[in-house]
Each structure stands twice: as structure tokens, then as C-alpha cells.
Amino acid sequence: MDTSLKEAILAIITPDPAKVGGGGCPIFLVQDQKEMEKTSMLLARVLGGMVHDLENDVFIIVRH
Amino acid sequence: MDKYLIVIVCGVVAGFLSRWIMLRSDYRHYPTYPHGQLIHLALGFIAASLGAVAVPAIMKPDYTAVTFLVLAAQQFRDVRNMERENLSKLEETKLIRRGNDYIEGIARVFEARNYLVIFTAFLTSLVVHWGGWPYAFLVGPLCIFLSIKMMSGQQLGEIVEVVPGTVHFQGALLMVEDVVIMNVGLPETKEKILQEGMGVLIKPKNDDARLTLHAPGQRQAIIHDVVSILGSKVDTAEPDLMPLARKQVDQGYLGLFMVANEPDLDYLIHIIKKVPVLESARGTTLESFYGRKAAD
Numbered sequence: 001m002d003t004s005l006k007e008a009i010l011a012i013i014t015p016d017p018a019k020v021g022g023g024g025c026p027i028f029l030v031q032d033q034k035e036m037e038k039t040s041m042l043l044a045r046v047l048g049g050m051v052h053d054l055e056n057d058v059f060i061i062v063r064h
Numbered sequence: 065m066d067k068y069l070i071v072i073v074c075g076v077v078a079g080f081l082s083r084w085i086m087l088r089s090d091y092r093h094y095p096t097y098p099h100g101q102l103i104h105l106a107l108g109f110i111a112a113s114l115g116a117v118a119v120p121a122i123m124k125p126d127y128t129a130v131t132f133l134v135l136a137a138q139q140f141r142d143v144r145n146m147e148r149e150n151l152s153k154l155e156e157t158k159l160i161r162r163g164n165d166y167i168e169g170i171a172r173v174f175e176a177r178n179y180l181v182i183f184t185a186f187l188t189s190l191v192v193h194w195g196g197w198p199y200a201f202l203v204g205p206l207c208i209f210l211s212i213k214m215m216s217g218q219q220l221g222e223i224v225e226v227v228p229g230t231v232h233f234q235g236a237l238l239m240v241e242d243v244v245i246m247n248v249g250l251p252e253t254k255e256k257i258l259q260e261g262m263g264v265l266i267k268p269k270n271d272d273a274r275l276t277l278h279a280p281g282q283r284q285a286i287i288h289d290v291v292s293i294l295g296s297k298v299d300t301a302e303p304d305l306m307p308l309a310r311k312q313v314d315q316g317y318l319g320l321f322m323v324a325n326e327p328d329l330d331y332l333i334h335i336i337k338k339v340p341v342l343e344s345a346r347g348t349t350l351e352s353f354y355g356r357k358a359a360d
Contacts, residue, residue: 054236
């Protein structure tokens with residue numbers, strides 16, 4: 001049986017710490033847009049999730 | 065005794081042939097060859113025997129035997145359970161799922177076909193009992209023809225129009241024409257989608273069709289059929305290119321997006337038109353009074 005976490009935010013990737021906070025989800029701080037894309041791509045591969053763009057310099061990874 | 069033998073043999077042969085002809089293994093790859101098919105042929109043979117033996121049992125008359133036959137026929141209800149369980153278990157390891165509605169539809173068809181076999185065998189042996197064995201060649205094929213003709217359900221092409229739609233992005237949102245499909249973050253994925261993605265709009269012809277497309281089970285069936293023929297570029301840990309069908313909530317039509325191994329838009333449209341309309345998803349609003357009133 002598949003018991004993995006689904007429909008939940010698995011990771012948040014952003015260069016701007018002011019935009020995120022709170023608990024429950026790992027936040028990965030990056031330098032710039034380029035690193036954000038690279039990190040989120042790698043994380044998505046590892047987590048088996050999909051990268052979504054919140055269009056405010058925040059990427060989230062969600063497994064559907 | 066000899067007379068009954070020919071009655072039974074004719075019935076069994078007609079019934080078994082009927083099951084054999086109705087046993088199709090196509091692109092859905094179900095039932096699987098050879099063991100899955102053997103199971104159903106064997107069950108078909110049993111069903112045919114039941115139908116054929118019923119006539120001598122009634123004529124004899126041996127009503128105890130008839131009662132037992134009815135009891136035996138109940139066993140075919142388990143065929144549906146067997147198929148449902150089987151397909152549901154396989155579903156867990158599938159990348160693109162059939163969906164419960166599709167599985168239920170398939171399971172129901174398997175059960176129904178066994179009953180058709182019983183009817184075919186029964187009618188054939190009844191006619192042979194009254195008229196002699198040459199009549200088997202008339203009634204058998206007729207029953208088989210009717211079974212196939214009457215049990216073939218609707219196809220999606222009869223109730224919807226399928227037109228090509230452009231795949232584009234609005235910010236991070238992937239769209240097919242004006243239907244929002246999903247949010248895509250990575251630029252590389254976006255680029256790949258723009259290069260290789262295919263989009264179509266599935267437009268219902270009337271209110272019944274709109275309700276049919278409204279059912280997520282029907283959409284999953286469309287996606288499953290399309291992917292099982294054209295392939296998809298989804299892998300276990302890479303769901304980015306997942307084929308999806310989403311509804312335009314105001315108008316009720318669907319936007320379907322996919323990245324196929326065989327990117328051929330014409331065939332995509334043809335395949336969608338051939339998808340069966342699922343019994344459990346079929347919309348019937350126009351059959352109700354208020355449905356008809358509300359539609360105009």
C-alpha cells in the first residue's frame with residue numbers, strides 16, 4: 001500500500017526569507033533565481049514531487 | 065438420450081463460440097493473453113453448459129435440476145468481484161490509472177457477457193429441441209450477432225466534439241485555450257511542454273454529454289485510453305508531464321493536455337472519440353422533465 005505523503009507541501013524554496021515562515025515544512029534559502037530553479041529541480045527529483053511557482057519568488061514542491 | 069445429447073452439444077457450442085467472439089483483447093490489454101483469456105473461456109464454457117442443460121432438464125421434467133442450475137448461475141456474480149479485485153490491485157502499480165469507474169464498467173461487462181452466453185446456449189438448445197439440429201446454425205449466429213450488437217455501448221465521439229487547442233502559459237499556469245490545467249514552476253519543464261505538449265478541447269454536444277464529461281471517472285478513462293496508445297513521458301518520480309483533463313467551469317467543456325511519446329494530434333482526436341462512455345458516468349439529465357426545461 002502506498003503510504004507516502006500526498007497533496008502536502010514537501011519543501012519551500014525561496015531567496016527571500018521574509019516571504020515564508022511558520023512551521024511544518026522545510027524552507028531552502030537560495031541566492032538567486034537560477035539557484036532556486038536548480039535546487040527545486042533537484043529536490044523535486046528526490047521527493048518525487050512537482051515544482052509549483054507561486055509567482056512571488058517562492059517555489060513549492062508538492063507530491064500529487 | 066441421443067436426442068438430448070445433440071440438444072446439449074448445440075447449445076454448448078453456440079454459447080462457447082459466443083464467449084470466444086466476445087472475448088476481445090485490444091489496446092487496453094485486457095484480459096491478458098494467454099491465461100487471462102483461458103480463465104474467461106473456461107467460465108464461458110461453464111456458462112454455456114448451464115444454459116444448454118437447462119432445456120433437457122425442463123423437458124424431462126426434472127425441476128430439482130432446474131433449481132440447481134439457477135443456483136449455479138448465481139456463481140457468475142462472482143466474476144464481477146473477481147475482475148474488480150484483480151484490476152484494482154493492478155491499479156496500485158500503474159502510473160496512469162484506469163480509475164474506479166472504468167474498472168467497474170469492465171467488471172460489469174465481464175459478468176454480463178456470461179449471462180449472454182447462458183441465454184445464447186439456452187435459446188439455441190431450445191430451438192434444436194423443437195426443430196432439430198439444423199436450426200442451430202440459424203439461431204446460434206443470430207444470438208451471437210444480437211449479443212455483440214446490443215451490448216456495444218456508446219462511444220465518446222457520438223456525444224462530443226474534439227477540436228485541437230493551443231497549449232500556452234499564463235504566468236506559471238499551463239492552459240489549453242482558456243482551460244487552466246496546472247501550475248508549472250520549472251522553466252525547463254515549461255519549455256518542454258511548449259515544444260512537445262498537445263492540447264485538445266472536448267466539447268459536449270448537449271447537456272447529457274456535459275454531465276458525462278463532468279464525471280472525473282470518465283476523464284480518467286479518456287486519459288488512460290489515450291496514454292495506452294500514444295504513450296506518455298511520465299515516470300515514477302517525475303510527475304511534471306502528467307496528462308490531465310480539466311473542466312472549463314463556465315462552459316462545461318474539457319481541456320486535455322498531454323505529452324506523448326507519439327505526438328500525433330490527429331490520432332489523439334480519433335482515440336478520444338473511440339473512448340467508451342462509461343455506464344456509471346453517463347449523464348441523463350435530458351431524460352428528466354426539469355432537466356429538459358432547464359436546458360433551454
